[in-house]
Ligand code: HEM
C-alpha cells in the first residue's frame with residue numbers, strides 16, 4: 001500500500017486499480033463473487049431438483065404473473081446500466097454524474113424490492129406458504145436469497161454515497177464504488193438466471 | 207503524524223494489542239493457540255470414545271452421549287482444529303516466503319480469525335443447552351432434521367455457517383496475497399511449494415465452502431423455519447443433502463492435506479540439504495489433485511444406490527487421484543535420496559509422513575472400488591483410512607511445521623530430546639490405534655456404534671486400539687510440556703537462519719520486526735535465500751531504497767463484527783428453544799445491527815501510519 005501514485009496531472013485512467021490496495025480489493029471481490037456464484041449454483045440445483053415436488057400445493061405455473069416479473073427484470077437491468085454509466089463517469093472524473101447515476105440505481109433497486117414483496121405477498125395469499133411443499137421452500141429460498149442480496153447491495157451503495165457525498169473521485173474511494181457496482185452486476189446476472197430457470201420454465205410449462 | 211503513530215503503538219495494553227492486531231505474525235499465533243485449544247478439546251472426546259469401546263458391552267457412556275462425542279470430535283477436529291492450525295502456519299510463513307510486509311488485506315485477515323473463533327464458540331455452546339450435535343459430522347438427513355435431533359444440530363448448522371464464513375474470507379485473503387504481493391522477481395514458478403499449496407487450498411476453499419454454506423442454510427431453514435427440503439412427506443429429497451455435503455466434503459479433505467503437503471515439501475529439502483526434486487512436477491500435481499477432487503464426491507455415496515454407471519465413473523475418477531499423489535510421493539523420496547539427512551524432530555515427522563500417507567492412499571484406492579465398498583462402507587476400515595491420511599498426513603505435517611518454524615516464530619528452539627520422544631510416542635501410538643482398525647473393519651465392526659457384544663472376536667483388537675490412543679495422548683501432553691519447558695530453558699536465538707534453510711523467511715532477522723523486511727528483497731531464483739548464500743554475498747539484494755514504511759492500523763472492529771455474528775447465530779438457535787419470541791427477536795436484532803453497524807463504521811477511511819526511516823534504521827541495527 002506504500003506505492004505513490006502521482007495525481008498532480010489528474011486521476012489515472014483506471015482510478016479503481018491505480019493503487020495496490022485498489023488492486024487487492026478488486027481481485028478479492030472477484031474471488032468473493034466466484035464463491036457466491038457457486039453458492040447460488042447450489043441453490044439453483046436444489047430448486048431444479050425439487051421444482052415438481054408441489055405436494056398437492058400450487059405450482060408456479062398456476063400463480064405466476066409474467067408481466068410483473070418482466071417489469072422487475074427491466075427495473076434491475078436498467079439499474080445495472082445506470083451503475084455502468086456511473087462507473088464510466090467515475091473514470092472521467094465526473095463525480096456529480098456518478099453520484100446521480102448511483103442514486104438512480106438505488107431507486108430502481110428499491111422499486112425491484114417493492115415488486116418482489118408484492119409478488120411474495122400475492123403468492124402467499126394464493127396458498128403458497130413457505131412450508132407448503134418442497135417446491136415452495138426451494139422457490140422462496142432461491143428468490144428470497146437473491147432479494148436479500150439486492151438489499152445488501154442497496155445498503156452498500158447508500159453507505160458509500162452518504163460517506164462520500166461531497167468527496168469527489170479519489171484514489172481511495174474509486175475502488176469502493178467499483179466493487180459495489182461489480183456486486184450490483186452480479187446480482188443482476190443472477191436475476192437473469194432466476195428469470196429463465198424459475199419463471200420462464202414455469203410459464204412455458206416445462 | 208509519523209511520530210504520533212510511533213508513540214501510539216507503545217501505549218496500548220497487551221490484551222488490547224492482541225484483540226486489535228492486524229499483523230499476520232500475531233494472527234498466526236492466535237490461530238495456533240485457538241487451534242490447539244480446540245484440538246485438545248476434541249482429543250479428550252476421542253479418548254472418551256476409545257474408553258467406551260475398550261471392552262465389550264461397556265455402559266460407561268450412553269448411546270446418546272456417544273453420538274454427541276463422535277459428532278463433535280469429527281466436526282471440531284476438521285473445522286476448528288486442523289484448519290486454523292494450518293492457517294496459523296500459512297499466516298506466518300506465506301507473506302515472509304513471498305517477500306511481503308503483510309498480507310494483502312490485513313483487516314480481512316483479522317476478521318477471518320475472529321469469525322472462525324466465534325463460530326467455534328457458538329458450536330461449543332451446544333454443551334450448555336441440551337447437548338452437543340449428534341448426527342455425525344456428515345449430518346445426514348433425515349437423522350439431522352428437526353424430527354430426530356435436538357438443539358445440538360442447530361448449533362452445528364449455525365456454528366459452522368459462521369466459522370465457515372471466516373474461513374472463506376481468510377481463503378480469499380490468501381489468494382490475493384499470493385497473487386498480488388510477491389516481491390520483485392518472485393515469479394509464480396519461483397514460489398516455495400508451501401505458497402503453491404496454500405494458494406490451491408485457498409482456491410478450493412472458495413469453491414467448496416460455498417456449497418457447504420448453501421447446504422447448511424438449507425438444513426437451518428429446514429430445522430428452524432419448517433422448510434421442506436429433505437423430508438419426503440412434502441416432496442423433499444434426502445439424497446440432496448448427501449450430494450451437497452460431499453461436493454463440499456471431498457474437496458475439504460484436500461483443503462486440509464494441501465498445506466500439509468506444502469510443509470513436508472519445505473521441511474524435507476531443508477533437512478536433506480538438497481533442492482526439492484521435480485519442483486514443476488510437484489506444482490502440476492497439486493493443481494491436478496485440486497481439479498480432480500471435484501470429480502469424485504460420489505465415492506462417499508456408492509452404497510446409496512445411484513446406479514452402476516455413475517458408480518463406475520466416480521470409481522475411475524477416484525483412482526485417477528492416486529497418480530498425481532504418487533508423483534508427489536516419489537518426488538519426496540527422490541529429494542531425500544542421496545541427501546545429507548539430519549533426523550531431527552521436524553524431519554522425523556516429515557519423513558514418516560511419506561509411508562504413513564501411502565498406506566492411507568492405498569486404502570483409499572481400495573475403497574474406491576465401488577463393488578467392494580459395499581463391504582467396507584461404514585465400517586472401521588473407513589475410520590482407519592481417513593485417520594491414516596488425516597493424522598499420518600496432516601498432524602505429522604503440523605508437528606513437522608511446528609518444530610521447523612518455531613525458532614523463527616518464538617525466538618527459541620523446542621527441546622530436541624523431548625521432541626524426539628514425542629515423535630516416537632505419537633508414531634507408535636498412532637499405528638497401534640489405527641492399523642488394527644483396518645482389520646476390525648474387515649471382520650465387520652461398524653463405525654459409529656457405541657458398544658458391541660462379547661464373544662465376537664472384537665475385544666482384543668479394541669483393547670489394543672484404546673491402549674494406542676493412550677500412547678498418542680501421552681505424546682500430545684509431552685508436546686505441550688515441551689512448549690512450556692522450552693520457553694523457560696531454551697537459549698534465545700538471534701541468528702537469522704538456525705537451520706541453514708532455503709526460503710526467504712530465513713533471511714529476516716530473529717525476532718522479526720513488525721514490517722518483516724526493511725527493504726523488499728529482489729528475488730533471483732527458486733530457493734532465493736539459498737541462492738544468495740551460494741552465489742551471492744549471503745544477503746538478499748534489496749529491490750528498493752530504505753524509506754519510511756507504511757503500516758496498517760490495528761482495529762477492534764473485526765472482533766466486534768465477529769461478536770455480532772455470534773450473537774446473531776445464538777439468537778437464531780433460540781428460535782427452537784423455550785424462550786419468548788420477543789427475546790429471540792431482540793437477540794437476533796442486536797447481533798445483526800452490531801455486525802452491519804461495524805461494517806458501516808469500517809467504511810470510514812483509515813490510511814494507516816508510517817514508521818519513520820530513523821526508527822527503521824534503529825530497529826535494524828538492534829536486530830541485525
Ligand atoms: C488417493 C487418495 C484417496 C482416495 C482414493 C480416497 C478414497 C476414499 C473413499 C472411496 C472413501 C469412502 C469410503 C466409504 O465411506 O466407504 C473415503 C473416505 C474418506 N476419506 Fe479418503 N481417499 C483418499 C485420500 C484422502 C485424504 C487425503 C483424506 C484427508 C486428508 C481423506 C479423508 C477421508 C475421509 C475423512 C473419509 C470419510 C468420510 C466419512 O464418511 O466420514 N481421504 N476416501
Ligand SMILES: [Cu+2]
Nearest residue numbers: 456503505506
Ligand atoms: Cu472423498
